[in-house]
Amino acid sequence: xxGKPIQTVSxxxxxxxxxxxxxxxxxxEVYENELGGDIALPDIPGQRICVEGAIYDGNxxxxxxxxIEFWQADGEGRFARPNANDxxxxxxRVGVDFETGQWRINTIKPGPVSEAEDTVHAPHICxxxxxxGINIGLNTRLYFDDEKEANVSDPLLSIxxxxxxxxxxMASSKAxxxxxxxxxxxxxxxxxxxxx
Amino acid sequence: xxxxxxxxxxxxxxPPAYTPDxxxxxxxxxxxxxxxxxxxxxxxxxxxxxxxxxxxxxxxLLCNFYHxxxxxxxxxxxxxxxxxxNGKSVPGTLVEIWQANAAGRYRHLSDDYLAPLDPNFGGCxxxxxxxxxxYSFKTIRPGPYPWPNGDNSWRPAHxxxxxxxxxxxxxxxxxxxxxxxxxxxxxxxxxxxxxxPAINRLVAKLDMDASTPFDCLAYRFDVVLRGPASTxxxxxxxxx
Ligand SMILES: [Fe+3]
Numbered sequence: 001x002x003g004k005p006i007q008t009v010s011x012x013x014x015x016x017x018x019x020x021x022x023x024x025x026x027x028x029e030v031y032e033n034e035l036g037g038d039i040a041l042p043d044i045p046g047q048r049i050c051v052e053g054a055i056y057d058g059n060x061x062x063x064x065x066x067x068i069e070f071w072q073a074d075g076e077g078r079f080a081r082p083n084a085n086d087x088x089x090x091x092x093r094v095g096v097d098f099e100t101g102q103w104r105i106n107t108i109k110p111g112p113v114s115e116a117e118d119t120v121h122a123p124h125i126c127x128x129x130x131x132x133g134i135n136i137g138l139n140t141r142l143y144f145d146d147e148k149e150a151n152v153s154d155p156l157l158s159i160x161x162x163x164x165x166x167x168x169x170m171a172s173s174k175a176x177x178x179x180x181x182x183x184x185x186x187x188x189x190x191x192x193x194x195x196x
Numbered sequence: 197x198x199x200x201x202x203x204x205x206x207x208x209x210x211p212p213a214y215t216p217d218x219x220x221x222x223x224x225x226x227x228x229x230x231x232x233x234x235x236x237x238x239x240x241x242x243x244x245x246x247x248x249x250x251x252x253x254x255x256x257l258l259c260n261f262y263h264x265x266x267x268x269x270x271x272x273x274x275x276x277x278x279x280x281x282n283g284k285s286v287p288g289t290l291v292e293i294w295q296a297n298a299a300g301r302y303r304h305l306s307d308d309y310l311a312p313l314d315p316n317f318g319g320c321x322x323x324x325x326x327x328x329x330x331y332s333f334k335t336i337r338p339g340p341y342p343w344p345n346g347d348n349s350w351r352p353a354h355x356x357x358x359x360x361x362x363x364x365x366x367x368x369x370x371x372x373x374x375x376x377x378x379x380x381x382x383x384x385x386x387x388x389x390x391x392x393p394a395i396n397r398l399v400a401k402l403d404m405d406a407s408t409p410f411d412c413l414a415y416r417f418d419v420v421l422r423g424p425a426s427t428x429x430x431x432x433x434x435x436x
Contacts, residue, residue: 005420009394011371016302020294020320027305030260030318032251058223071364079241091243133220135211135388185224195230196239196365
């Protein structure tokens, strides 16, 4: 190969993505060990939370065939490292329910993440969304509406000027340890997506 | 100031979100501009997977759904290397694939194409790249299948592929096509890519040297993830 390698281009995951990434949802099993169901094993310290929601398209129809991946820090704001042997992977994925269009994860609430130069990110979960009709995976973030103080100084939220758009990244606290987060792919209240 | 050293998506060659000829993209494409952080973000870390996460036959689709025999179809080896834009290998990263069977039918609750299921073919596999970034799968060559985009739309034969890389921001799904398939230029999903050479790189090449006589043909498909943006130092090394 001459010259620098050029990045491979993305293609949609298509409607049958479940076969590859969440096999049992396609209706059969191949792997002994399904990946993605254990963002934080039960013995990981932290506040156990449940986050649920749905994804809607530009016509307000639920997107029932999407797969979402999650990436987050632990309760003390630390990301899983290559040698971390503590049962905290910090990553998970779900397929949206074919019937209801709903998704749900059980995890621990991430702590604030400190970066260099005294920057602190408010507690957040990174999301990556793929589906039929999505040509290139969509990145966004979920913040928590009961972290008002931390959210005010979050560097990402701060660069989103329109408060209505900022609000699309807020999971709302429904009951104790339960949050609700809808994703809107297009149109009114379109979720803020990131170019990272 | 910035430690966010991953090079960006090359939007000149990556498919845009809205590609109306591919009908499903019409209502599923964001219309607002993406927000680009200019600081290091959480997505510069990413999950790690271990050999113990996988089973020994996870990358052999010829036998990982065995019931009473071998799957029907043309036996193939699909292999290649995962590297970044600086040519550096990406070792130990998770590669997952899924595909239709030789008749073009997916083993999926939602696939009602009239072609038959194969009792011995599941259609998914996964593996970790080795220390040089190499991966391989044994499988059967998938068939083309019809889909409800236009009056008579057919997908070229393809294998879906998912790759992680070391950072969550490198996450990629794409599709592997096969050299010589006449359906490739007709496909609106492929034509969502605005760059002809980039499309050509989605086409796996027949590699007779890697084939196994009297067993299977081999197709090579390399995956290039977004890499660290090059620094002056690296440019010097590469530039001789
Ligand atoms: Fe497909």
